[in-house]
Amino acid sequence: MRVPVVSKDGKTLMPTTPAKCRKMLEDGVAEKKWTKEGVFYIWILIKVGDEKQEMALGIDPGSSYDGYCVSGTKEVALVGMAVLPRRVHKRMGTRRMLRRTRRYRNCRRREARFNNRKRKEGWIAPSQLAKVQLRIKLMERLCEVFPITDIVIEDVRFNHYKKRWGKYFSTVEIGKAKVYERAKELATLWLPRGWETAEMRKAYGIEKSSNKSKLSPESHANDAWAMCAWLWGWKPENSVNTFHVWRRQECSKRQLHLQNPSKGGKRGRYGGTTHPDSELRKGDVIRYKDGTVGCVGGWTGGGKVVSLVGGGGRRIRQAGAGTVELLRRSPGILTGWQLLPTASSGVSAA
Numbered sequence: 001m002r003v004p005v006v007s008k009d010g011k012t013l014m015p016t017t018p019a020k021c022r023k024m025l026e027d028g029v030a031e032k033k034w035t036k037e038g039v040f041y042i043w044i045l046i047k048v049g050d051e052k053q054e055m056a057l058g059i060d061p062g063s064s065y066d067g068y069c070v071s072g073t074k075e076v077a078l079v080g081m082a083v084l085p086r087r088v089h090k091r092m093g094t095r096r097m098l099r100r101t102r103r104y105r106n107c108r109r110r111e112a113r114f115n116n117r118k119r120k121e122g123w124i125a126p127s128q129l130a131k132v133q134l135r136i137k138l139m140e141r142l143c144e145v146f147p148i149t150d151i152v153i154e155d156v157r158f159n160h161y162k163k164r165w166g167k168y169f170s171t172v173e174i175g176k177a178k179v180y181e182r183a184k185e186l187a188t189l190w191l192p193r194g195w196e197t198a199e200m201r202k203a204y205g206i207e208k209s210s211n212k213s214k215l216s217p218e219s220h221a222n223d224a225w226a227m228c229a230w231l232w233g234w235k236p237e238n239s240v241n242t243f244h245v246w247r248r249q250e251c252s253k254r255q256l257h258l259q260n261p262s263k264g265g266k267r268g269r270y271g272g273t274t275h276p277d278s279e280l281r282k283g284d285v286i287r288y289k290d291g292t293v294g295c296v297g298g299w300t301g302g303g304k305v306v307s308l309v310g311g312g313g314r315r316i317r318q319a320g321a322g323t324v325e326l327l328r329r330s331p332g333i334l335t336g337w338q339l340l341p342t343a344s345s346g347v348s349a350a
Contacts, residue, residue, distance in 0.1 A: 001017075001018060001077075001240050001241055001242070002015035002016065002017065002072075002075060002076075002077040002078075003015055003016050003017070003018060003021040003040065003041060003042060004039065004040075004041035004042075004077070004145040004146055005030075005041065005042055005044060006033070006041055006042070006043050006044065006144075006145060007044050007047075007048065007050065008043070008044055008045055008046070008047065011050060012052075012143075012144065012145060012146060012147040012148075013044070013048070013050060013052070013147065014051070014052055014053060014055075014072075014147060015072075015077050015146065016042075021042055024042060024044070025042065028045075029044065029045050029046045030042040030043060030044050030045060031043045031045065035141050035144070035145060036141065036331030036332065036333060037138065037141055037142075037244070037246055037331070037333050037335055038244065038246075038311075038335030038336075039078065039141075039142070039145060039244065041145045052147045052149075053072060053073065053147075054072065054073055054149045054150065055070065055071065055072050055077070055146055055147055055148050055149055055150075056070070056071055056072075056148065056149070056150040056151070056152055056227075056228045056231050056232070057069070057070050057139065057142055057143070057146070057148045057150070057151045057152070057187070058070075058071065058152045058153075058223075058224035058225060058226075058227040058228040058231075059135070059139070059151070059152070059153045059154070059224055059227075060154050060197070060220050060221070060223035060224045060227070061135065061153065061154060061156065061179075062084070062212065062220060063084070064083070064084055064086065064212070064213070065081060065082065065083060065084060065212060065213070065219065065220050066081065066082040066084065066135060066138075066220060067079075067080075067081055067217075067219070067220025067221040067222070067223050067224040068080040068081065068082065068138065068142070068221060068224050068244075069221055069224035069225040069227070069228055070142060070146050070148070071225065071228035071229075071232075071236050072236070073232045073236075074232075074236055074237050075236050075237065076225065076228075076236045076239065076240050077146065077240070078142070078146075078240065078242075078244065079217050079221040079224070079225065079240055079242075079243055079244070080221060080243065080244030080245065080246060081215060081216075081217075081219065081220050081221050081243070081244070081245050081246070082134060082135070082138055082245075082246045082247065083215075083245065083246070083247035083248075084130075084131045084134060084248075085127070085130040085131060085134065085248050085250075087250065088126050088127040088130045089125075089126075089127045092126055092127075094259070098259065122174060122178075123174075124171040124174045124175050124178075125171045128171045128172060128174075128175045129175070130248070131175065132175040132178050132179055134246075134248050134333075135179050136178070136179060136182050137332075137333070138246060138333075139151070139179075139182065139183060139186065140182075140186070143186050143187070148186065148187050149187055149188065150187055150188045150189075150190060150231060151183045151186060151187045151188070151189050151190070152190040152191075152192065152224075152227040152228060152230070152231050153179070153180070153183065153189070153190070153191060153227075154191075154192060154193070154194055154197050154223065154227060155191035155192065155193055155194075156176075156194065157193070158172075158173075190227075190231060192227055192230055196230060197223050197226050197227055197230065200226040200227070200229055200230040201222065201223065201226040204226065204229050204235040206222045206225060206226050206229075206235075207222060208222060208223070215245050215336075216243065217243055221243070244335065244336070245311060245335070245336040246333050246334070246335055246336075247311075247313060247333065247334050247336075248332070248333055248334070249282075249283045249295070249330070249331075249332055249333060249334050250313065251271075251273055251282045251283060252271040252272075273330075275299045275303045276303070277302060277303030277304075278299060278303040278306070278321060279326075280296050280306065280321075280324075280326065281296065281329065281330055282295075282296050282297065282298065282330065283295050283296060283329075283330030283331070283332065284296045284326060284327075284328070284329055284330050285326075285327040285328045285329075285330075285331065286306070286308065286324040286325060286326055286327060287324065287325045287327055288308060288317070288319045288323060288324055289319075289323045289324075289325075292308060292316060292317065293327070294308030294309050294310050294316045294317075295308070295309045295310075295330070295334060296308070296309070296330075297309035297315055299321075300318070303321065304320065304321055305318050305319070305320060305321065306318065306319055306320075306321050306324055308324075309334070310334075310336065311334045311335050311336025313334060
């Protein structure tokens, strides 16, 4: 296991061992820090050398899940998995339905616009845009704490001419181009094919699970690890014991009216990220008095009770507003992690 290191002036340095990290923290020459994605790193308070070696970021993109691996030429520093947004298309359809029905009610509304719409160049569907934005955000944040010199992304290709439903794949291609363009700005980009990843995974004995929805390294992160091995030409010698899981925070945006009227035909307001009687916002990281850490998921009891949501997106518990402490404002990404069992999935515990 390796701990990311950032210099006093904000430059990324080579990761260090946990033992050296503890020693620097005890001597007071470093401070603990966390990224918004929950990746722990230390901030060096003294001037040190800035010599760096090569490090690669492997990304295995998918339709619902992405795999991530940060590796040096001999050691793995981080493995993780991103759960991509899923409900964007459904929510867009619900918003469209509510907007159209409002035009037939006696209430304030905007005029319908049908013939004055023109899509800008590079437009992609909102469901694809949400995935692209999450990929780019994670890629940028990892490059902020690791000295990434190379980025390896599995290039998923598609024959639009042979498949009759290929026209629906065009926005995916535009999204790929946006990710590749940003990756080239951050580091040297490599684009291996899917069959190359599979061959490297078999050559180095890295396991692959057929259950792609499983939140474990075997589903996607091991593919990213295999791509790093493909780049360096040999399998990293060490292993890691922490597996990160990232997902975008799913907040209900403000709706002018509820979808269904309540008793008496009245429609109340719904959604939003704030409460008039609370200083907290949805997604803020808070800590309950017993040490439980989570994100603000909502309020009940007129803002007097707060819901704590974990990294998996589910509610952990409810707590009184006066019993929680604000740790930091909303990071926009929910973070979960788990310790890996010994000799599991080709990524055994250190």
